[in-house]
Amino acid sequence: MEEVLRRQIEKIVTLTDEEFRFVLTHFTARTVKKHQYVVQAGDPAPNDHFVVKGLLKSFYTDDLGKTHILQFAMEDWWISDPQAYHNKVNATLHIDCLEDTQLFFISIDNREKLCVELQKMEYFFMKKTTAGYIALQRRILSLMSQKAEERFNQFIQLYPTLLQRVPKALIASYLGISRETLSRMSAH
């Protein structure tokens, strides 16, 4: 399980065995069952989660009780409520498991400590945050400029695995399209 985290970090920076053991002391391993929550809106959410195995989603429930899926996270992905995590405020998002999940989490305090202690980890997190920023911007453009069908086709291209593992109703919510529209499209 540790090796998965090491490979993730070493995609961006190289670590000696000793450095990786040191990095690891800042993380905590956790197993979470399907349907269990790791973040609940209204509670503190001081951890960022790296998925070793399994699948989670983050979502927002609006004032009318409607849920909006913000993100999925499967193997090798990170998931948190970024506003709650970085600004140390209570969560506005929920995060729960769509499958039994193994993960490593790191608290914001440990992350800040680690970045000071080992500069290459600051570089690592900077690269991850930047990649996340670019992905969010692409998503905004997609929400603004693409029709439902184009958004769905782009989703299939980007995340073919998710199409197999995530219930269609949740994909429809993520894409901001109706369940009926999605069923019609995925029948082709």
Add this chain to the structure above:
Amino acid sequence: MEEVLRRQIEKIVTLTDEEFRFVLTHFTARTVKKHQYVVQAGDPAPNDHFVVKGLLKSFYTDDLGKTHILQFAMEDWWISDPQAYHNKVNATLHIDCLEDTQLFFISIDNREKLCVELQKMEYFFMKKTTAGYIALQRRILSLMSQKAEERFNQFIQLYPTLLQRVPKALIASYLGISRETLSRMSAH
């Protein structure tokens, strides 16, 4: 003009006079006229821009020729095509000036050099990127879950100055609502 950049950086990290002079050698000052472009889709876009005075917008033109406003940037804000900037690929966005503008730009190569030379600047850029990430996520939630009127009211609350300086048609495009809807709402 230098002092504006220094205040921006010192909101997050403290610099000695010598450090700031060193930071400054990585930036270039530039004056740009209203309607002029600083980034054009299809061209390389190796610079991130810090606005000292003035106002810019970034936008995407879709296959049908329709434009979608992604971002405005006025005093104290940063603007780039982040994908082109960080991944060193050609731009997909345009960035032009809505007013005569004074800015500092920093190339991605200079930024990377600066972050290695002066670790607190890596921390500074990390904080800025994280804040940008959180803002984009809030925007996605807003696009997914809020009605036109709620989006407009949130925009007024967050950016009262922009409402005075930006033509209504551009605000409508930014919010993803029709010009007519916006005119109706802003008449109240």
